[in-house]
Every structure is written in C-alpha cells, then in structure tokens.
Amino acid sequence: MIIRKLILLTTINPTRAVIFRRHVHVITFQQQLRIFHMSEIPVKHLLLGNFRRCTTVALASYSTFNKNLLENKINSGVKKNFNYTTMDPFLEMCLAQPDTTDNLNDAIGENYTDDIKLNVNSLAQKHHYGMTRRRYKDIRQWKSIEQESTTINVDTDFILRILSYNILAQNLLETHSYIYKHHNFDALDWNIRKVLVQQEIIEAGANVICIQEMQKAHLHEFLVPFLKDGYDYLYKKRTNDTEDGLLLLYRNNQLKLEDYEFVEYHQTSSDILNRDNVGIVVKFSLKDNPNTYVVISTTHLLYNPKRNDVRLAQTQILFSELERIAFNKNTKNGPKYHPIILCGDFNLQPFTGVYKFITEGSFEYSGKGRSLEASGFRRLSNSLIPSSLCITDNCQHFNVLAKRLRGFGTNKVMLKRSESGSDKSKKKNDLDSCSANEEVDINSTQYQKIKIIDGQYAAFASGAITHPFKLNSVYKHVNHKGEMEATTHQDEWITVDYIFFTDVEPLNHYALPTVSECQTLPLIPNFVVGSDHLCLGATFKLKKKNSTR
Structure with a gap:
C-alpha cells in the first residue's frame, strides 16, 4: 500500500480571485487508486481531535459566574445586583452530522433573539475538523484566580465583569485573505462569524465589553442584541481612511458615564506617531453608589512586529489620558487615582519592553533599537x-x-x-x-x-519614561507546568491581548488555552470561534465608597 499526496489549486470565488490549495491524499492498494481525503485543510489537522465522541444531547451551564463562585462566594443579594442569567443551552455536536440540526435549532430558537440565530441548516453541513462547542468550552472555563474563598457583601462590594475581544474586522480579513488561505472558506463569512462572536459575548454576562476591530459598516447590525439587553456604547473609529475601530459597551442600569476621551495616536508626521491606532478611556460611577468610580480603557496598538518603539510611544499617549481622567486627589504621598482596568489588543508579547513598562512602571529606551532590545542599528535617542x-x-x-x-x-x-x-x-x-x-x-x-x-x-x-500606576495582568501567561498561554496565531500561537488592573480585586478569569492545546485545534476563525483572536474576560470586586450625602 502506497500513500501519495497531491496538491490541487482550486478557484473558490471567481469574483474575488481567491484560490485555495486542496490537499488530496490517495492510496494505491492492489493496483487500485482510491482517494481517501480531499480538503483545504492538511490531513494532520483533520486527524487531531477527530476521535472525540460527538453527541446530540443538549446541555445547559452557567456562564456569568463559575459554579464554585455561585455556590460559595456570592450571596443572593449580589446575584440580584449582578443580574446573572443562565447560559443558553448549547449542543455538543459535530456539525458534519445532520441529525443535530433540529436540536440546535430548538436550543437557539428558545433562548436567543432572532437577531443572533444561527443558520443551522447550512452550518450543519460544514466540517469542524475536530472542533466541537463542548471541546472549546472545556478549554475556556471561568476559573477562580485565588485559591482561598473571597467573601462578597452586596452592601460594600460591586461585582464588575469585563470582556475584551478582537473580533476581526471583515474588511481586514478580506484585504489580507492570504493569511486565511488554509481556513474553511465558509467559516470566514461575516454573517457566520458575527453570530458566534455575539453568542460568546452574551454568554459571558459582562457589565463592560471592550471590542477591537469593530467595522463601522457593521456596527449597527452588531449592536442590535446588546441594545435590546440594556447596554449603551461608545465607538471610536481609527483615524483617516480606515474602516474599523473600538467599541465599548456597558450596562447603563449599573454604570453611569461620567467622562470619556477618544485617544488618537496619529499626532505628528514623524514616524513614531503617524499611525491610525486609537484608544478609549472612560470614567464610570456606580448607579447605586455615585461616589464610587472606576476608569476603564481599551486600545488596539500598532501591529508591526518590528516597531515596539511605536507601541511604547502610543502607550505613553494613552497613559497621559488615563492619568488625567483617573486622577482623584493629591495626598502627602503623591497623587491618588481611581481604580483602573486596561484591556485590548496590544500587539506585543509578554515580558517584552512595552509589557515591562506597563507592569513595572518604568522603561529606559535610549540607546535601544526599535525592538526595544539592545541593538547596534537605528538606536533610539533620548527623545521618544x-x-x-x-x-x-x-x-x-x-x-x-x-x-x-x-x-x-x-x-x-x-x-x-x-x-x-x-x-x-x-x-x-x-x-x-x-x-x-x-x-x-x-x-x-x-x-x-x-x-x-x-x-x-x-x-x-x-531617555526613559515612567507612569504612576501599579498595574498587574489578570493572566500570568504561563501555567503551573511552565506552558505558555495563547490568544491568537501569528505564524505561531502567541499572546498579544491583555487585561491589566489596579485597585480592584480579581475574582476569576476566562481561562486561555496553552500553546500546545492550541496546536491540537483547528485554525480560527472556524464554526465555533468567530475571530482569529480568543476573547479575554475577568471578574473583579470593586469596593464601594461610603456615601457623603
């Protein structure tokens, strides 16, 4: 028996001149030629995880808090305050099996609005290449950050859950279609991806949702289920001739918008600040406790892997606006700030220069290269x-x-x-x-x-910059076995998305897979994950201030 591999180039969409490679594997057995595999995906991706048993049993779970947090840490008053809901029943299924269609239709039809229903009849005929909803949920669970139980009192504590998600603007996907040449073509459709993204966000039950790469042309259709569910929003498009930007959603029955700023990083014609990235900084007060404030910011920094110097300059601009809006009062020990949560796609890896600046509070850039590492080429001066x-x-x-x-x-x-x-x-x-x-x-x-x-x-x-905040990362980026976590795939699985915080207590986070786990999964986006990034989430305890009235 001889196994042979052929590559067949196929035009999938003539109007867009998109060409896919089809991997064809044939067996020569007793002088007969038989095809045993033909797909856009290499056979090694098909084999990974394909032996997981699929089922047609509908399951239900909670997503607003994990089970331990619900049972052990939150009294009934907090549950009412947070307005948690049971996650919609989901189906562990392999969409290649048509017999799951009715069950999935029933689950979605009963629990979702018409605005976010899946077109199950068409999806059910697509191959998941080993990815199931259940398998994804097994990896992405809400996990407690501290081992010891945390007591929460509804009278003194406010529970704040934040979600951060780069949802992949469709115009960027189509502009850079070569990046997705090995993906299932049908899974890249915006109408498919939109529903998956909405579904994952809604199931998290967050008070604040920070979204990067929200295409302006798709904004209003994307907002429909969130506006119906009591969210208000701010949107900031990237500057100049760009089509996407940042979207920040918040529950207006819990949070009052006190102040905000749209931050533009395109400030000069010089190379360091001539990019169209943006940020949003928002100051909220609690509706039921107006003296308690929290500042939430989201951003999407420059992508170029070689230009950490640009990202450092953009961060300096963002932090100057954070400092202005988060300032509370001067004390004998220096300025005091309101609690801060900072999240987004920073396009940088853990423990590198800009990450160190954010988490350590200072960074000396003079004499370093554009990568912010020691370099003999194009060294930075003392002026950033x-x-x-x-x-x-x-x-x-x-x-x-x-x-x-x-x-x-x-x-x-x-x-x-x-x-x-x-x-x-x-x-x-x-x-x-x-x-x-x-x-x-x-x-x-x-x-x-x-x-x-x-x-x-x-x-x-x-030649060096500092900032006055003591920021920590919700995610530690390395698990107890020393394995790195990942949030996206850029030639390799890496972390570029973060949630930083100060003066709030983290309770749990939306767990990320390790690099090794990601390597056993199909490429994203697919028919389970709607973006080429994995979303991040964290739940915090915010101490309420005593009322002065």
Whole structure:
C-alpha cells in the first residue's frame, strides 16, 4: 500500500480571485487508486481531535459566574445586583452530522433573539475538523484566580465583569485573505462569524465589553442584541481612511458615564506617531453608589512586529489620558487615582519592553533599537515623542499637572482630536505653546527638567519614561507546568491581548488555552470561534465608597 499526496489549486470565488490549495491524499492498494481525503485543510489537522465522541444531547451551564463562585462566594443579594442569567443551552455536536440540526435549532430558537440565530441548516453541513462547542468550552472555563474563598457583601462590594475581544474586522480579513488561505472558506463569512462572536459575548454576562476591530459598516447590525439587553456604547473609529475601530459597551442600569476621551495616536508626521491606532478611556460611577468610580480603557496598538518603539510611544499617549481622567486627589504621598482596568489588543508579547513598562512602571529606551532590545542599528535617542505634545516623561500632561499643583494655568491638553460635531470634539490643529510663559521648549529634543512647585518637576526627553500606576495582568501567561498561554496565531500561537488592573480585586478569569492545546485545534476563525483572536474576560470586586450625602 502506497500513500501519495497531491496538491490541487482550486478557484473558490471567481469574483474575488481567491484560490485555495486542496490537499488530496490517495492510496494505491492492489493496483487500485482510491482517494481517501480531499480538503483545504492538511490531513494532520483533520486527524487531531477527530476521535472525540460527538453527541446530540443538549446541555445547559452557567456562564456569568463559575459554579464554585455561585455556590460559595456570592450571596443572593449580589446575584440580584449582578443580574446573572443562565447560559443558553448549547449542543455538543459535530456539525458534519445532520441529525443535530433540529436540536440546535430548538436550543437557539428558545433562548436567543432572532437577531443572533444561527443558520443551522447550512452550518450543519460544514466540517469542524475536530472542533466541537463542548471541546472549546472545556478549554475556556471561568476559573477562580485565588485559591482561598473571597467573601462578597452586596452592601460594600460591586461585582464588575469585563470582556475584551478582537473580533476581526471583515474588511481586514478580506484585504489580507492570504493569511486565511488554509481556513474553511465558509467559516470566514461575516454573517457566520458575527453570530458566534455575539453568542460568546452574551454568554459571558459582562457589565463592560471592550471590542477591537469593530467595522463601522457593521456596527449597527452588531449592536442590535446588546441594545435590546440594556447596554449603551461608545465607538471610536481609527483615524483617516480606515474602516474599523473600538467599541465599548456597558450596562447603563449599573454604570453611569461620567467622562470619556477618544485617544488618537496619529499626532505628528514623524514616524513614531503617524499611525491610525486609537484608544478609549472612560470614567464610570456606580448607579447605586455615585461616589464610587472606576476608569476603564481599551486600545488596539500598532501591529508591526518590528516597531515596539511605536507601541511604547502610543502607550505613553494613552497613559497621559488615563492619568488625567483617573486622577482623584493629591495626598502627602503623591497623587491618588481611581481604580483602573486596561484591556485590548496590544500587539506585543509578554515580558517584552512595552509589557515591562506597563507592569513595572518604568522603561529606559535610549540607546535601544526599535525592538526595544539592545541593538547596534537605528538606536533610539533620548527623545521618544515630540515635546510639542507637552506630555512629560511620567505620562502626565504638563498643563494639567501645572494647574493641579499650582491652582492656576490653562489646563490645556495639546493632543489633536479629529472628532467633530459634539462637545468632545475639542479639535486642535495648531500646536500653541504649552503655557502662557512658554516654560516648555516645544521645539527641543534635548533633556528638559522644569520646576512646577517646590519639590515637583516635569521632565522631557530624559531617555526613559515612567507612569504612576501599579498595574498587574489578570493572566500570568504561563501555567503551573511552565506552558505558555495563547490568544491568537501569528505564524505561531502567541499572546498579544491583555487585561491589566489596579485597585480592584480579581475574582476569576476566562481561562486561555496553552500553546500546545492550541496546536491540537483547528485554525480560527472556524464554526465555533468567530475571530482569529480568543476573547479575554475577568471578574473583579470593586469596593464601594461610603456615601457623603
């Protein structure tokens, strides 16, 4: 018996000139030629996990909190406060089996609105290549972060669940279709992916949902089930001729929008800040406790793997807005900030330069290469971003800091903003001097140290940057066996998505698979996972402030 492999190039969609490779395996046995496999997917992917037994039994589970958290940690008052719901029954199934169609239709028809029903009749004929909903759920469970039980009191604690998800804008998928040439072509359809993404988000039962790569043309259709379910939203498209952006959804019966800022990283014509990435920073108060605040931010940084210097500069811009909006008061020990949760697609790997800056609070970039590693080529100078933006090396707006400490001044933010037609437009196409007395030399790339008040200084172009927050990552990126977790596939399975936090207590998180587990799964997106990223989630305990009224 001889096994042979052929590759057949097939045009799948003539109007888009998309060509797929079909892997054809044939057996020569007793002088007869028989085809035993033909697919866009190599046979090794088909064999992985295909021996898991499929069933047609509908199962139900809880998704708002895991079972232990429900039974051991939350009293009935907290359950009512969080408004948790039972997850819709789901079917462990292999969609190649047509006999599961009726059961899946019943489950979705009874528990989902018409806006997010799957077209099961067509999906049921597609191959999952070993991926089932049950198998995915076995890997992606909500797991407690601390081993010890945490007591939650509805009178003093607010339970905040946040979800972060890069959902893969359809226009980017089609523009870079070569990346998905080994995927099941039908699984890349937006109408299929949209439902899967919506389903996973809704099942999580989050108070706040942060989405990256939300295509503007698809925004309103995507929002339908969330608006019906009591969410409000903010949307910020990337600048210039881009089609996608950031979407932040929040439950308006629990959270009140106090302040927000759309952050644009395209600030200059220079190479370091001429990219169209954006961020959102939002300050919320609790509806039932107006003195309790939390600041939530999401962003999507530059993709280019070689330009960590650009991502560092973008992070400095974002943190200056975080510092401004999260500031609470000055104390003898320094400024005090409201609790902060920061999430998104940072396009950087754990423990690299920008990650260290976020989690350690400082980073020296001068003399390093664009990768932020030691390099003899294109070394960075002592100046990262232009002084004309008046953002200090401690990620603070100079004018805001000066007025805060002196009690007078312009309080003017020098960042450009392109929005128009609202009270948040604040469009600035000119770069005036930072303050009336021109304390900052906005044309200089040399080190500056400016006294604000006795003992308080602002530095520019020092070759290093710092920030005042003590941020931790919800995910530790390495499990107890030393295996790395992954959130997406970029030539290899890696982590680029994060949730950072400070001054809130993490309770549980939406577990990520390890790299080795990912290698046994079919490529994403597929008919179970609707994006090329895995979503992240975490539940926090936020301490309520005592009322002063």
